[in-house]
Amino acid sequence: MMKFILHLMMIFMICFYVPEEEKTHYFKPPDQYKLKATYYNNTPAQGWGDGQITASGKRLYGKNVDKLRYVAMSRDMVKKYNPDAPFDFGDTIVVKGTKVFDGHWTVEDLMNKRYQKRIDFLISKNKKVKFKAHSIVTIEKF
16 A cells, blocks of 8 residues: 555656746746727826826926827836836837837836726827727837
8 A cells, every 4th residue: 555655656746747947937927918008198187296297207398298108007017016017117118009109118107006907108188199099009128
């Protein structure tokens, strides 16, 4: 009986053994993230305070904020609020999946805490864009 138990234990150990280098592979964060996308303006109604300061402390001078190419991200994606998050203020990201907003953007703002897995593009109040809100976009760190 004792031999039988030892054989079972050896079979169990052999079947479920995972080398150390393979263990780390399973927990590698993805390089790309799929997020729901929207856009916003720097107005008091769509931001905090007067709408001219981002969550990172950057001041939005003038009316042409399109050239800044700033994004707001949900708090679950920003390290300040989630230590396991992939992005931090000042990180440059590459956006794919939209025709209007594709390209390089900088993370400088936060969305309301009720949102998760989202990105919000800062555009000028008077700009008209052809973009379907709540589209799924792909982002990655630059």
